[in-house]
């Protein structure tokens with residue numbers, strides 16, 4: 001560009017130079033003619049022009065003056081110096097001088113000036129002065145060369161400066177892009193490079209649009225199902241092999257005498273994750289806790305499940321009895337479980353349990369690494385048994401996408417702070433890419449806990465925690481259940497069959513009122529408070545004695561722990577006491593079944609009951625209430641739900657209670673018994689549409705959509721960094 005500009009400037013400069021030089025030569029001609037006028041007039045008058053030769057010779061020493069001639073008044077040439085061109089006469093010289101004063105001869109361009117000379121004695125002559133203009137061309141050439149050189153130097157300086165500026169701007173821009181990708185605020189960076197702000201704005205907008213599209217495409221609210229989840233895994237996550245890791249396994253092989261029995265454990269975690277694994281396939285790593293488990297696996301400890309319709313691989317992990325006791329019963333169930341549930345049970349923390357917990361978490365992390373099929377696997381770490389595993393996996397597989405889900409509540413910082421290894425646990429969890437809780441409230445508690453005990457940067461706006469150069473998205477994903485298909489529903493026994501078979505078993509009439517409680521035998525489930533409410537109902541409304549029964553299924557759980565044994569004894573005693581009080585013939589108000597029920601029986605019980613009672617004193621989510629809703633395709637039945645269960649946030653049409661308020665629960669029981677069928681239907685319809693829409697595929701879909709978004713981010717980030725490296 002600069003060169004072109006220089007070449008364009010040359011004719012202009014030539015013109016100006018010629019103009020200045022012509023003016024200069026005209027002045028010189030006037031000065032010379034004035035100086036010589038007397039001598040010339042005298043010589044002309046004396047008619048001896050030759051006598052001027054010495055004078056002209058001296059004058060011609062000026063290198064630019066080339067020749068001189070003297071013309072008479074009538075235009076004839078009187079005298080001329082040797083160099084004066086023979087072809088140029090006096091009249092022509094006069095004409096040229098009056099026009100542009102230049103003539104091109106074989107010597108080059110010549111300037112022609114004619115000056116009239118008058119002597120005091122009246123003699124008149126014209127003097128012609130020829131100046132060589134070749135020097136102008138030489139000077140013009142020099143000017144051209146300098147001009148090109150100057151412009152070239154200028155160009156070089158500008159280019160180097162531009163390169164420097166571009167380099168600095170690129171670095172600045174790259175780090176800004178990096179900041180955007182990491183979700184940082186741009187305000188401080190903008191202040192440093194205002195000229196880059198629009199560009200940064202564009203990049204930020206582009207990324208947001210990408211993310212929004214992702215969210216829109218996978219928004220919970222559109223109906224989710226297994227097919228859609230599978231399709232999403234395939235399209236958005238390149239069909240990545242899914243690895244789930246949890247303590248509890250989905251299928252347990254138990255030994256019953258000489259027989260091996262397959263048991264589906266009573267666990268909300270298993271209830272939720274099993275359909276996800278059926279839909280997505282992959283590998284589920286879990287503790288092989290069944291007495292006959294080892295006999296069922298191959299040499300890699302693998303087993304295809306479900307046994308009659310294999311869809312995914314179960315990888316069983318073996319633990320020594322001592323490790324199982326220390327890690328599961330000890331640190332997890334005597335320490336973290338009461339720590340996270342407000343159940344007024346004092347957590348127990350033992351150093352030896354902590355050592356087991358660390359060792360077992362390491363074993364699970366090793367198993368994940370062994371099962372990974374790529375450098376950046378998609379790993380779903382489940383629950384409080386494995387708080388350290390995310391960091392341990394991250395150390396071995398830095399590019400893994402680790403989605404951790406905490407299935408139980410997260411307490412406030414004061415409560416959590418009593419744990420002697422609080423920092424280690426938080427450090428472990430923050431190895432996750434995404435950390436999920438059931439509710440926003442649990443997320444908030446977690447963020448506050450992190451803020452209290454670790455040096456991190458928390459961005460509330462983006463729900464992220466940055467720690468040791470890594471970022472964790474802390475988000476709420478309310479877990480749910482598989483919504484039964486028409487085919488599955490068609491296989492269910494009818495409502496009437498379910499009602500009648502239960503009432504037959506109880507030895508009561510078909511119109512007998514039944515409330516159902518179905519839980520693990522856990523002190524967090526509020527079973528004591530539930531029985532007290534039934535007792536209070538019967539005290540206040542004796543008309544229901546003989547007409548109302550609470551059927552309470554309490555599946556044995558964690559029975560090796562004293563706390564659970566004590567609780568069971570207390571509850572059984574309470575049930576007996578209430579039953580003794582209100583027994584009439586065969587009738588007992590509380591029917592306690594301390595036995596694990598298989599899924600089919602559970603569904604049948606849900607369909608048989610008039611009321612489902614979920615009175616947890618604290619519960620992460622509680623899936624029993626959602627299963628009850630799903631089972632009631634007759635759109636009847638009333639759900640009484642504790643306000644301290646995560647599910648109460650979603651299920652607003654349930655009758656909410658505070659389980660500590662026994663009187664209120666008793667009154668709510670009465671309201672449920674008396675609820676008109678129209679109202680039951682309205683409430684149940686609303687509850688059913690919520691659970692159908694927010695099913696477990698939506699839960700997994702939301703997490704996987706976020707994972708896909710973050711994987712995309714880190715790919716863009718990696719690309720920006722590699723560009724930067726190349727630019728450096």
Ligand SMILES: O=P(O)(O)OC[C@H]1O[C@H](O[C@H]2O[C@H](CO)[C@@H](O)[C@H](O)[C@H]2O)[C@H](O)[C@@H](O)[C@@H]1O
Pocket residue numbers: 248266267268269270272383384407408479520557558619620621622623
């Ligand atoms: O495995 P166990 O020790 O026998 O205990 C059973 C499960 O209990 C807990 O379930 C929690 O997860 C549910 C699903 O998210 C949720 O609805 C419930 O509120 C929680 O209590 C525990 O978190 C699981 O790990 C256990 O497997």
Ligand SMILES: O=c1ccn([C@@H]2O[C@H](COP(=O)(O)OP(=O)(O)O)[C@@H](O)[C@H]2O)c(=O)[nH]1
Pocket residue numbers: 264265266267268269271518519520553554555595596597598599602621622623624625627
């Ligand atoms: O005898 C029983 C008792 C419970 N459950 C199942 O155990 C799960 C309990 O999950 P929830 O989330 O309510 O609580 P958790 O026990 O996981 O704390 C539900 O799927 C129940 O159907 C079962 O299969 N058999």
